[in-house]
Amino acid sequence: METRSAKRRKLRNPNYSSENYTGDDRITDLPDAILHHILLLLPIKSIVQTSILSKRWRTLWYTFPDLDFTTIIPPGTDYFTKNANLKNLVNGNVITRILSLRDNLSDVRTLRFHACMSFSGLQTLIRKAVRLRVQELDIRVETSDTINFPRSIITHDCLRVLKMKAYAGFRLPPSRLMRSAFQTLETLSLSYVNLSNQSSVPEIFTDCSFPQLKTLHLKSCYDFNYLRVGCRLLEELVIKRCSLLQGLEILSPRLVTLNVSSCFGAYSIYNTWFQIDAPRLHTLIWVDNRITSKNSMQNLVCLHEATVGFHVTQQDLSAERLQSLSSFLSGLSHAVFLTLERQFVEIMSKNDPLVAVFFNPFVKVNSLELQTSEVLCLASVLKACPFVPKLIIKITNSYKRERRRNRLSWDLSSSWEEKHWESQTRDLKPLLHNLKVVKIQGFSEYDISLVKFLLLHGKVLQDLILYFGEDNSRGYPRHEKLKSRIMGFPRGSADAKLAFH
Structure with missing residues (x-):
């Protein structure tokens, strides 16, 4: 690549002709x-x-301006098992020296690093970044000890994005220091926070400490018993793997997306509760949580998409918990797109009298996705959703499904299941008069009875799309034979079209 000085020397040369010169360094x-x-x-x-x-x-x-040291580490590398040579490449002292070279030269807009370093080394590095007026800070630190939160960034007046993960955990500063801090922060993500002996943590996530906060992620927080989120501008809230959580209160008028996963675990036999007041909430993901004792979901009038799944045990089927579950589902009555995860679907299918009560509110659902390992259990849930025009069924393999495959021949299994579905015709009649589109993912020959039933009784069915499962051990000829058989099934709707993938 030609330098500027070399270019100037050529231009001064009397024998130089621009017509013959093609080596201009346009990039520089x-x-x-x-x-x-x-x-x-x-x-x-x-x-x-x-x-x-x-x-x-x-x-x-x-x-x-954008220093992303995470690109040194090959994609997919496990931070806990990297070898010593790789750790040296992302040593925190190296990053600190690089920042020192930039003093009085240029500010840093983005700083990302995954490093193995001590707490004192981290403090020094953060102070350097603050002096360079860093706006986005993404930190992942490996250390053998729980570290304290770097206080130098609390009052940093340029910080817009902060993401911090310390695999051994880190402690937040006292709430008195957090008040009137982070006045410019818009995104906060904290992982592996140790909240033991910090009773005032619920006071932190308010407008006083985070007046500009729009995105908040909290993951794997220790001793996290109660949380109150009341940031006025908050639009996205994610809370994951906080199993000790007992009480959750969300009062955010602009919240659009809420994801609560793997929470309320260890204290499920005691009083657990949550309250959500979010009039603009559009998307709710509530999966792998235990059923709480009480809940209150208010003003979810803008709810569009909801994904629901519970980690259910026998003690969760008490009258109190079932009443709480009914209240929770009633709070989702405005949902247009509803996804129910496998365990929840299969638990509900075993409680026929309860399903009609629980799913009664879902009269606005336009698209229903059911995840299951056994299609036979879907009948009771489908009865409770009679006005759904679009149905998506995602079939996953399970031990019971494999046992049934090995125990029964295809023809014997198909004959028995056909009788089962035909016995549901009367109860499913309202649904079959509204269902227009059906997608079945993970389809195999052992689900053919359901397909035959839908084709025969779907009066307004327009599209039936089948996605074969990952198990292709039977080969292409087997699939072609299956397609040919399905194409020959009688159809209740003249407009019904079949597609295979």
Whole structure:
């Protein structure tokens, strides 16, 4: 690559002809901002290597605003098992020295690193980043000890995004220090937070500490018993793997997306509860949680998509918990797209009298997705959703499903299941007069009776789309034979079309 000085020497040469010259260094002549944007597409190791080209490129490296040291680590590397050589590549001291070279040269817009370092080393590195007015900070630290939250970033007036994960855990500072802090922060993600002996944690996530917060992620928080989220501008809230959570209160008028997963676990035999007041909530994901003792879901009038799944045990089927479950489902009555996960579907299928009560509110559902390992259990749930025009069934393999495959021949299994579905015709009649589109994913020959039933009794069916399962051991000829058999089934709707994938 031609440097600027070399280019000037050629231009001064009297024998130089622009018509014969084709070596213009057009890239180097571009403005810094454009070159920074181009370099952003490269891993940081390649960006550093460009600094040896010339003084101009050395300046570009020293002023490059986005330092992503995570690109040093190969994709898919397990941070707990990386070898010593790889750890040296992401040593925190190296990152600190690189930041020191930038003093008085250029601010840092983004800093990301996954490093193995001590708490004192982390403090030093963060102070350097704060002096360089970092706006986005993404930290993953490996250390053998629980560390304290770096206090130098609490009052940093430029920080917009903060993501922090310490695999051994870290402690938040006292709530008195958190008040009137993070005044510019818009995104906060904390993983492996140790909240023991911090009784005032519920006071933290309010407008006082986070007046501009729009996105909040909390994952794997220790000793997390009660949480109150009341940030006025919050739009996205994710709470995952907080199994000790007993009480949750969400009062966010602008909340659009809520994801609560793997919570309320260890204290499920005691009083657990949650309250949600989010009039703008559009998407709710509530999966792998235990059923709480009480709940209150208010003003979910804008709810569009809901994914529901519970980690259910026998003690969760008490009258109190079932009443709480009914109240929860009633709060989802405005949902248009509803997804029910496998365990929840199969538990509900064993409680026929309860299903009609629980699913009574779902009169607005336009698309229903059911996940199951056994299609026979779907009948009771389908009875309770008579107005659904679109049905998606996702079939997963299970031990029981494999046993049935091995125990029964295809023809014997098909004959018995056909009788089962035919016995459901009367109860499923309202659904069969509304169902227009059906998608079955993970389909195999052992689900053929359901397909035959839907084709025969679906009066307004327009599209039946079958996606074969991952098990292709029987080969292409077997699939073609199955397709041919299905194409010959009688159809209750003249408009019904079949598609196979």
